[in-house]
Amino acid sequence: MIRALVALLLVAGLCLAAPLQAAELDFAKALKIGSGPKVVVEFTDPDCPFCRSASRYLDGRGDVTRYVFFYPLARHPRAREKVGYILSRKDGERAYHQVMSGALDGAATLASTPRGNRLREEQLMIATRAGVTSTPTFMINGRILTGFDRARIEELLGK
Template sequence: MTQRFLLTLALLATMVFCSGTASAATIDLNKALVIGTGPKKVIEFTDPDCPFCRKAAAYFHNRRDITRYVFFNPLAMHPNARSKAQYILSGHDKTRLYHEVMSGMVDRMDTKNLPVTAAGIKSQEEQQAIAKKAGIDSTPTFMIMGRIIEGFVQAKIEELLGKP
């Protein structure tokens, strides 16, 4: 392959990678569940019943060098995820509820009986609208240092953030 062909291919790949996605600058971080206080920023779109989202939650739980801005984007394939997200966003200690849900502690509970508030429902709906506007249709999806990572790919995350 010629060098010119390879450069054209790289440019096309970059255009495809960047099309249809929002940048972190266009996302209202005030609507996110904020976890942590570290200097590195991670924007995360997650589903409480997604097994890969749960692996990411466990990984990030021990990192003290990041601040996570979590947006719930429950997928249709997970019928209980919306209720779980609303439950988290309805609670007083949202971070604790997030960890309980993402660790599976709530899985055996009847999601119809989870206490939710009108504010929690509204917050979840706003977060999902933000995900839709940003073109996010899979979970987990991360925005880290201007890059978008779809799926929990620890090596790519650590390439950007460094190892814990």
């Protein structure tokens, strides 16, 4: 019942007062970006234009550490391939930035490894268990925010 309510509110795009259960998220499976004192948990799709905008914005903040979990949407047919590619690279952060910038959008294929593909599926399960239904979804200071709402993110993180 609670999961259905959370999913309904997420779909409606509302910011919830109830936190995601951060203790249940396996941050060892996330792609870590940055080293700032403020933590942002990010659920993203590499082909989502709103996710890409949010990524550019968060890249410009030196005060943030991001824990990125991928949630490739079915309506983006190459998203799963791109996630597998990112999670297969030794330098996942660099690969993330290449993909999110659009630099690899025209690539015929993107190589992945069994380990990267397995991690992609584990991240998808983590996102699903967390109640994520759309991208981008963020957890900031115990709040859930869906969509790229720069003003709301700045409100939660400070400018």
